[in-house]
Structure formats: C-alpha cells, structure tokens
Amino acid sequence: MKDETSSRDHVGSLERGLAVMEILARHSAGMTLTEMAEEAGLTRAGARRFLLTLATSGYATQSGRLFSLSPRLLTVARTWLGGASLWTFAVPIMQEVAEQFDEACNAAVLSGEDVVYVARIPGRRILSVALDVGTRLPAYCTSMGRVLLSGLAADALGTLLAGAKIDRRTPKTITDRALLAKVIDRARTDGFAIVDEELELGLRSIAVPISDRTRRIVGAINVSTQSARFSVEAMKHEILPVLRKAKGRVEEFFLV
Known part of the structure; x- marks a missing residue:
C-alpha cells in the first residue's frame, strides 16, 4: 500500500x-x-x-x-540558504574530517576578541576544555582565532590587540602583542594556523579560514587533538591537506 x-x-x-x-x-x-x-x-x-x-x-x-x-x-x-545557518550545511563535511582522524572538527566565527563556535563534531578523546556550539574562547591563543584575525586590516588588528585581554594560559602562550601580530600575519601568508599547547597543555589544533564570494574571511574550521596523537609536522602533512579540501567544499555554500 x-x-x-x-x-x-x-x-x-x-x-x-x-x-x-x-x-x-x-x-x-x-x-x-x-x-x-x-x-x-x-x-x-x-x-x-x-x-x-x-x-x-x-x-x-x-x-x-x-x-x-x-x-x-x-x-x-x-532564499533557501538564508533560511538556515550556512554552517548547518558544513556539518556533514566536518563529520567526514572528524571521522578520518578520529578527532574533533570545529567551526567558529570572530566576535570581538573571541571566537564563537558555530558548529562542532566532537572527538572521542576527552579534553578538559568544555566545548559546544556557542562556546567562546579567546582568539589570540586559538588556531581558528588566528586565521580569523588574519582577515582583519592591519589597523583594525592593531587596535584589537592593543585593547585585548591577553593572559598566559600555559607556559607556551604567546602574550607579547608584537609577536602575536607577526604570528597572525604568518597565518595570513600561509593560509592556516597551528596553535601548540597555548590554550591548554596537551592540546594542539590546526585551522584554515573560510571565505565568502568577496574573499572576505567569514569563519574558520579546525581539527583539535591531543599533542600525543599528532606532532606539529604531522598536522601539517596529514591534517592540513584534508582541511584544505574541506575548506573548498564549505566555501561553496558561501559563494552563492
């Protein structure tokens, strides 16, 4: 029937x-x-x-x-895309990335001095940082924050860093504002950023920017992992190529 x-x-x-x-x-x-x-x-x-x-x-x-x-x-x-968050359409792509490495894959946008998580596929390994959609983290010491900050004009970035609250979260956290500006500029040149235990000891992450049809950076996606799982070099050679492919697919939604 x-x-x-x-x-x-x-x-x-x-x-x-x-x-x-x-x-x-x-x-x-x-x-x-x-x-x-x-x-x-x-x-x-x-x-x-x-x-x-x-x-x-x-x-x-x-x-x-x-x-x-x-x-x-x-x-x-x-009209159809405007009826829902574009990040909703990125979730299946992020899911593939997360499953490939058995690690968390996240997406965030810039909000003042912070990044705000707009999509998240959790990894199986538990970290002490509690993360969910809506979570805010300081941009200066996160990989997604640095690629998002790299999209700002030089004067806007200088103003933000000058007024930002910058704390030493771990012994590895970069707190010197001039050095931070250089690191962010490097992220702009490289098209990605890696943060190695600056937010939390034992936590590494790598992020790439997401741009709209005007080439303006509107978001970022990353993979976060325990430092014992992937070295910095392994993240560059194994995770970065996959993230860049995912970036291209996600950006298709922002190019409409």
Whole structure:
C-alpha cells in the first residue's frame, strides 16, 4: 500500500522538468531544443514544452535557438540558504574530517576578541576544555582565532590587540602583542594556523579560514587533538591537506 501511495503521489512531469533544469545547468553556453531532447530522453515536443515553461516562468531564457538557465535560480538558492545557518550545511563535511582522524572538527566565527563556535563534531578523546556550539574562547591563543584575525586590516588588528585581554594560559602562550601580530600575519601568508599547547597543555589544533564570494574571511574550521596523537609536522602533512579540501567544499555554500 505504501508503494502504491508513493507512486500515486509521484509527479513524473515535475521530475522530468527538474531533470531538464539540471541538464541546462551543465550547459552554460545554452542548448537547442534538439540537444535537450536527446540528452533528456524526451521527444522534441516534450522538450519544447519543458523549455518554454521554464522560459515563461523566468527560470530560463531563450536567445534564438538556444535556451539557458536564468539568474532567477540563484535567487531561489539564496532564499533557501538564508533560511538556515550556512554552517548547518558544513556539518556533514566536518563529520567526514572528524571521522578520518578520529578527532574533533570545529567551526567558529570572530566576535570581538573571541571566537564563537558555530558548529562542532566532537572527538572521542576527552579534553578538559568544555566545548559546544556557542562556546567562546579567546582568539589570540586559538588556531581558528588566528586565521580569523588574519582577515582583519592591519589597523583594525592593531587596535584589537592593543585593547585585548591577553593572559598566559600555559607556559607556551604567546602574550607579547608584537609577536602575536607577526604570528597572525604568518597565518595570513600561509593560509592556516597551528596553535601548540597555548590554550591548554596537551592540546594542539590546526585551522584554515573560510571565505565568502568577496574573499572576505567569514569563519574558520579546525581539527583539535591531543599533542600525543599528532606532532606539529604531522598536522601539517596529514591534517592540513584534508582541511584544505574541506575548506573548498564549505566555501561553496558561501559563494552563492
């Protein structure tokens, strides 16, 4: 009965229409009616009806014999993405990273002197730092904080560091403001940051920035681990390439 109901509710013409849209999306230079009929497995009459319907509704344009998708589809995508935090769509990608290394993968944005966690996939190894979505940590001694700070203009960064509360969290914490500025500048040049036991002894993390379509840094993702699990060099050679691939996938949501 369930299969019969599903079949009865299935709108085949809508499915074929969506397939036509997907095919048009793969042919940015446009397609003729004949080309669409062949690729979609439709008759010329059927392809014509779908293409003209898309054109009439504003989802496609016609120039001579060629049909192309219109920018209206981007408006629909932006409306959909705007209905939920873009970081929601990053979670499955972060989950893959976390599972590959059996470590935590986190995402954060900059809020004043702090980073605020906006997504988190916990690792199996327990650390004393209690982290969750909404957690705030000082930007100056965290890997995500440093790549986020690297997106600030020089004068804005100088002002922030001058007024920031900077404490020595561990014997390794960098507290000299001039040295911090250099470390952040290095993160800007390298495109990543590693923090080695500056927030907590035994905790290392590596982060990469997330940029929007204007190339402005809007967030960061990282992998955090116990120092006994990964050396700094191992993080560069093993974790960083995976993080960079994840960065590219996450940024697709911010480029719409």
